[in-house]
Amino acid sequence: MKSSYNSHIKRIVLGLVVFAVLGFVGKIVLTPKSFGKYGPYRADAIDEEANQEIRHGTNASCLSCHPYEAKIHLTGLHKTISCEFCHGPYADHIKARKVYGKLPVKKKQEIKVLCLRCHNRAIQARPEEVIKTVVMPEHLEKQKVKTSHTCDQCHHVHAPLKYINRAKKIVGIKEAS
Amino acid sequence: MGKPDAELDKERRAFIKKVLNGTIAGSLLLVLPMPITAATPEFPEQISGIRGKKWDMFNQRFAFIVDITRCIGCGSCCVADRREYHVPDGYYRTWVERYLKDFNDEVYVDSPNGGLDGYQSPRTDIDVEIRDTFFVPKLCNMCKEPPCVQVCPVGATFKTPDGFILVDRERCVGCAYCIQACPYSARYLDPVTRTAEKCTWCYHRVRKGLLPVCVNVCPTGARKFGDLNDKSSEVYKLLHEHEVLTVLKKDMGTYPALYYKGLRREVV
Numbered sequence: 001m002k003s004s005y006n007s008h009i010k011r012i013v014l015g016l017v018v019f020a021v022l023g024f025v026g027k028i029v030l031t032p033k034s035f036g037k038y039g040p041y042r043a044d045a046i047d048e049e050a051n052q053e054i055r056h057g058t059n060a061s062c063l064s065c066h067p068y069e070a071k072i073h074l075t076g077l078h079k080t081i082s083c084e085f086c087h088g089p090y091a092d093h094i095k096a097r098k099v100y101g102k103l104p105v106k107k108k109q110e111i112k113v114l115c116l117r118c119h120n121r122a123i124q125a126r127p128e129e130v131i132k133t134v135v136m137p138e139h140l141e142k143q144k145v146k147t148s149h150t151c152d153q154c155h156h157v158h159a160p161l162k163y164i165n166r167a168k169k170i171v172g173i174k175e176a177s
Numbered sequence: 178m179g180k181p182d183a184e185l186d187k188e189r190r191a192f193i194k195k196v197l198n199g200t201i202a203g204s205l206l207l208v209l210p211m212p213i214t215a216a217t218p219e220f221p222e223q224i225s226g227i228r229g230k231k232w233d234m235f236n237q238r239f240a241f242i243v244d245i246t247r248c249i250g251c252g253s254c255c256v257a258d259r260r261e262y263h264v265p266d267g268y269y270r271t272w273v274e275r276y277l278k279d280f281n282d283e284v285y286v287d288s289p290n291g292g293l294d295g296y297q298s299p300r301t302d303i304d305v306e307i308r309d310t311f312f313v314p315k316l317c318n319m320c321k322e323p324p325c326v327q328v329c330p331v332g333a334t335f336k337t338p339d340g341f342i343l344v345d346r347e348r349c350v351g352c353a354y355c356i357q358a359c360p361y362s363a364r365y366l367d368p369v370t371r372t373a374e375k376c377t378w379c380y381h382r383v384r385k386g387l388l389p390v391c392v393n394v395c396p397t398g399a400r401k402f403g404d405l406n407d408k409s410s411e412v413y414k415l416l417h418e419h420e421v422l423t424v425l426k427k428d429m430g431t432y433p434a435l436y437y438k439g440l441r442r443e444v445v
Binding site for chain 1: 219220221223234246247248249250251252253256257260261275295296297298299307309310311312332333334335336337338343344345346347348377380381382384385387390393394396397398
């Protein structure tokens, strides 16, 4: 005996249809636009990452406007050192190709701290073929200068042996004559 | 009375013509893209073959090589990284570890402030004779099978088709699963945005033909980065020559794209 009342089936089917439609609309509304282009993530995030501000330039970009420093820096042993490590990032100085801010210049004791980041022999693991190192008060004593001397009083910061080599040359000529 | 009507008309016409020309030229100037005023690019290209063509998302292979034997622990890379991304204090996208080994094969590792201030003095807190010291720079390993991507519940961290693991700051909910999953501890939760942050190998720089900032500032060439599709690049040569190159935590099966040259077995 079949029941002629089928409203309960209609209600269930209607409920399922409403549920499916809501789910489908919800998925369309809530899924970000570029989701799933390459995989289960928002592909636009790649472009967002790629369009971040570049804050560091290259040495070439710095030296193109500073020819005097370029001449010294590129001929010295410090030519592999980045300008921006000591002076600060490019973006703090230049914006849209115009000078935007002044970068600080390291002075006196700051310079000594900066030099000893690399040149301190007390830290092992600095092979001689990679970098020349010194032991600090000892080096000053050996060179017969005051122990209060800072590194830049003898070594040009951009080309550390610039003055040393020149002095050697002058002394050498004197000794010869 | 001044000029006759016909002459006035002529002047008027000339005036209107000038105004019209001006407006048309002005609007065109706004609509058309401006030609590049300076002939030279702001930053010279460092990775060849990227500029001047469309980025092929599916055919890129990059590798990062850290040469332990050349690292002097100056911390330039850490300083540059901090400045490029404004990384908050106490968090590190890249850092330099110092390994000390005594004659009993005991290993001591430290990394004061992530190597950000450099290594100014030797360790004073251990009273043993040191046999060997070396520095190990650490950063994201850009795994080919990244565990951080597997565990992300919202698809906020992902591996791009060109091989970089990036974080979508808009979707990240800050659950920190990825931070726990990373075997190399390369991730942290940004204290301001409350989203996961990590080293991206300077994706924004690489896409524009520039080297990652840590590679750019390294004074001894301890950090190397390059395109493996370019057979003349330094990394390609290093990876295809008889060099001892190893990866960190090989047994984890993550297949990192970051290789170490001269790595010792003490390093984890």
